[in-house]
Amino acid sequence: MQFTFRRRVSILAVALVMAIQLVTLFPVLNAVRSDVEEQAQHSVDIAGAVFEEFMRSRADQLLTTVDVLVSDYGFKQAWSSGDHETIRSALLNHARRVGATVGLMSDLDGNVIVSAGDRRARSMDHVVTPLVHDASLDRPGHRVLEIGGTYYQTVTVPLRAPVAVAWVVLGFPIDDDLALHVQSLTGLDISFVRFGGGGAQAVASTLAPASQRGALSGLEPRPYQRQRTGADVPAGFLSLLRPFSGEASGLYVALQLPMRKATAAYRSIRNILLVITGSSLLLAVAGAFWLANTVTRPVGTLAAAARRMREGVYTEAIDVASNDELGELAESFNAMQLAIADRERQIVHQAHHDSLSGLPGRELVVSRLRDAIDGTRVLSVISLTLDKFNGIVSSLGHRAGDEVVRLVAGLLRSNTDENHILGHLSAYEFVVVLPERDAQQAEHWIERFADRLRSGVRVGDANISLQATAGVACSPDHGTDAAELCRRASIARAQARMKHKLCDVYRSGQEEKSRQQIRIVGDFPQALKNDELTLYLQPKIDCRTRRVVGAEALVRWQHPELGMLMPNAFVDAIEQAGGIAHLTRWVLRRAAAECRMWRDRGLGLSVAANISVDDLLDEYLPYFLLELVRQHDLAPSDLTLEVTETSIMHNVRKALTVVSCIHELGFRIAIDDFGTGQSALAQLKRLPVDELKIDKSFVLNMADRRDLAIVGTSIALAHQLGLGVVAEGVENEDVLNTLQGLGCEYAQGFHVSAPLPAAEFLPWLARWKAEQRAGVIALA
Numbered sequence: 001m002q003f004t005f006r007r008r009v010s011i012l013a014v015a016l017v018m019a020i021q022l023v024t025l026f027p028v029l030n031a032v033r034s035d036v037e038e039q040a041q042h043s044v045d046i047a048g049a050v051f052e053e054f055m056r057s058r059a060d061q062l063l064t065t066v067d068v069l070v071s072d073y074g075f076k077q078a079w080s081s082g083d084h085e086t087i088r089s090a091l092l093n094h095a096r097r098v099g100a101t102v103g104l105m106s107d108l109d110g111n112v113i114v115s116a117g118d119r120r121a122r123s124m125d126h127v128v129t130p131l132v133h134d135a136s137l138d139r140p141g142h143r144v145l146e147i148g149g150t151y152y153q154t155v156t157v158p159l160r161a162p163v164a165v166a167w168v169v170l171g172f173p174i175d176d177d178l179a180l181h182v183q184s185l186t187g188l189d190i191s192f193v194r195f196g197g198g199g200a201q202a203v204a205s206t207l208a209p210a211s212q213r214g215a216l217s218g219l220e221p222r223p224y225q226r227q228r229t230g231a232d233v234p235a236g237f238l239s240l241l242r243p244f245s246g247e248a249s250g251l252y253v254a255l256q257l258p259m260r261k262a263t264a265a266y267r268s269i270r271n272i273l274l275v276i277t278g279s280s281l282l283l284a285v286a287g288a289f290w291l292a293n294t295v296t297r298p299v300g301t302l303a304a305a306a307r308r309m310r311e312g313v314y315t316e317a318i319d320v321a322s323n324d325e326l327g328e329l330a331e332s333f334n335a336m337q338l339a340i341a342d343r344e345r346q347i348v349h350q351a352h353h354d355s356l357s358g359l360p361g362r363e364l365v366v367s368r369l370r371d372a373i374d375g376t377r378v379l380s381v382i383s384l385t386l387d388k389f390n391g392i393v394s395s396l397g398h399r400a401g402d403e404v405v406r407l408v409a410g411l412l413r414s415n416t417d418e419n420h421i422l423g424h425l426s427a428y429e430f431v432v433v434l435p436e437r438d439a440q441q442a443e444h445w446i447e448r449f450a451d452r453l454r455s456g457v458r459v460g461d462a463n464i465s466l467q468a469t470a471g472v473a474c475s476p477d478h479g480t481d482a483a484e485l486c487r488r489a490s491i492a493r494a495q496a497r498m499k500h501k502l503c504d505v506y507r508s509g510q511e512e513k514s515r516q517q518i519r520i521v522g523d524f525p526q527a528l529k530n531d532e533l534t535l536y537l538q539p540k541i542d543c544r545t546r547r548v549v550g551a552e553a554l555v556r557w558q559h560p561e562l563g564m565l566m567p568n569a570f571v572d573a574i575e576q577a578g579g580i581a582h583l584t585r586w587v588l589r590r591a592a593a594e595c596r597m598w599r600d601r602g603l604g605l606s607v608a609a610n611i612s613v614d615d616l617l618d619e620y621l622p623y624f625l626l627e628l629v630r631q632h633d634l635a636p637s638d639l640t641l642e643v644t645e646t647s648i649m650h651n652v653r654k655a656l657t658v659v660s661c662i663h664e665l666g667f668r669i670a671i672d673d674f675g676t677g678q679s680a681l682a683q684l685k686r687l688p689v690d691e692l693k694i695d696k697s698f699v700l701n702m703a704d705r706r707d708l709a710i711v712g713t714s715i716a717l718a719h720q721l722g723l724g725v726v727a728e729g730v731e732n733e734d735v736l737n738t739l740q741g742l743g744c745e746y747a748q749g750f751h752v753s754a755p756l757p758a759a760e761f762l763p764w765l766a767r768w769k770a771e772q773r774a775g776v777i778a779l780a
Helices: 005-071 073-081 084-098 119-123 125-134 176-186 209-216 264-310 325-352 362-375 389-396 398-414 439-454 482-498 510-530 567-576 580-600 621-631 645-650 652-664 680-684 705-720 733-742 758-772
Strands: 102-106 112-117 141-147 150-160 164-173 189-196 199-205 226-229 237-243 252-258 379-386 421-426 429-435 457-459 462-464 468-475 503-505 533-542 548-559 563-565 606-610 639-644 668-674 691-694 724-728 746-748
Touching (some): 005 073, 005 084, 005 150, 005 176, 005 226, 005 237, 073 150, 084 164, 102 150, 189 209, 199 209, 264 325, 325 362, 362 379, 379 439, 389 462, 398 429, 398 439, 429 439, 429 482, 439 503, 510 567, 510 580, 533 758, 548 567, 548 580, 548 758, 567 580, 580 606, 580 639, 621 639, 621 652, 639 645, 639 652, 645 652, 652 668, 691 705
Parallel strands (some): 639 668, 668 691
Antiparallel strands (some): 102 164, 141 150, 226 237, 237 252, 421 429, 533 746
């Protein structure tokens, strides 16, 4: 059984009071009982002394009476004259005067001459003779005699005329009256007893006949010693045995004090103490319950409050009407409850809000979006990211990046209504929920907000123009699950980024493509292990001579289930997953091996390979490249590394460091997709570049005079900087001739050849040489 705090307090209080009462009660009762027993013993001792004094006084009285009688002249004359009637009358009168029932006169030999009183005295010759023999002429004789079954106390005195001529005897009965008289003097029960084979037998007693045997049971002939008798009587008796008239008489007086009477005061005190103790215990129990309620009720209230706090309820104040420590504790609990509630609100807010922007996080956005879906007819979910945010951080620092995020969050708040839902999902990814807005309205909102971002935000003294990419998913067209809508908006945003669009709306099938990207990332390590990747080569020719000067190394993935995958199907996914370095090194190894094979066959062709943003941030890439050309016995200039403008601008400082190191080792550097970046011209003069590759988007549309102008300007700029130019996307002879006229050195595209498996490159080269009847020259 579990003891509650209240029960423990009650039991403790009751036990404490009970222990104190018992510790007090038993010593007091023992002391009172000992005192009562001592008083009883003292009373018995005093009664014995009183009895002794009474017997001496009685003996003196009897002697005086007899002396008066034997000294009477008339009594002597009656003896002299032989007047027996006068003697009898005198004996009778004196006997009655002192309470004697037997009176007689005998001669000196003990023969009874005259008797008076009890008729049994007339036949007392046989008992008088011993009395006469015990007496002497000089002192009276005292003796206890049994006459006819009755015990008497006798006094024997000589009659002198002038010499002893006779004996005068007076006898006093030892009976109940005497016992009652002694009882009146001592206050105790008196029994005159004699001892025989059956123990003590009462001769006379103040006790009722029926109780005499029980009261005297256990009494032993041990005079002057206190004894406990009457074992069969409740509480028994305290008895004191005294000889009635010397021990030779065989008659004793038993002075008995009933212990029930002696302990009456003790029992009265005991009962009073028990009543007091019981009352105290009742009061203690009542007080314990009061104390338990007084102490434990606030504690119980505090415990209940603690349980509520454990369950997360902090709104109920603790009411303890007390000014003591418990009241202070309750106030502390209330303060702690408020502090915990406030701190929990802060924790919940921080858990569900971004600490930088103050906007809700993913979980809270999904929760609010779920409610909004249930309460609106249609809504749009916008996933929006800031473009080139890492470039801002690398150029201006993390504090500037944090400030940009805060400012963009502020712009989102100022460009939305109260019923709109905002969220900050990652470093530069935001979500906006527009209730009662369809996809077209959401696109309009995105365009307006993008214009506001392009106008710039001020960070310190700088005004930073921002660009964004967004994706839109709508309910119910694209689903009614909140999390799915957010994910589909992100998928649409990723598609917009791939298409270089401001925004895109989710379309059916994009989700499957996203799942495929996830699968591709998961299968890539196995593809490397199982040799599922294939190296492809796209030839590069001299625009003037049409000779093949080298090839660009590309990669294809023969997936066991998805079939042949082109680079745009898996390269971006692998790069985002952080595995692009493994793919780059695979391509470089295979490209170097092909270049070595060409050298072994006397072909002075170079090979180019693309490197990514992550590769440019890898400080160990130069060591890998150097080891690679040494392993295949190649010159560093045989290998050209193509980097994009965007990859360099991701982290300009570190990219410049790595690119410069590679270039100093002798490797050639080419800017790929030139013209599609935003900041290449500002950094171009700082880059250790050997050639520019004009993006095919310009070359394919050279029929447009504006694209033609861009291509021509780019070629002229490259030549001014001392760089060679490679044009991508050459699809026909006219374009090739135009490029030749603009001064472009090299070209590649489907007009020359589509990318070929590495095993087919040399056969193709043989056919090309035959067709062009041109020799292969090295790229200077």
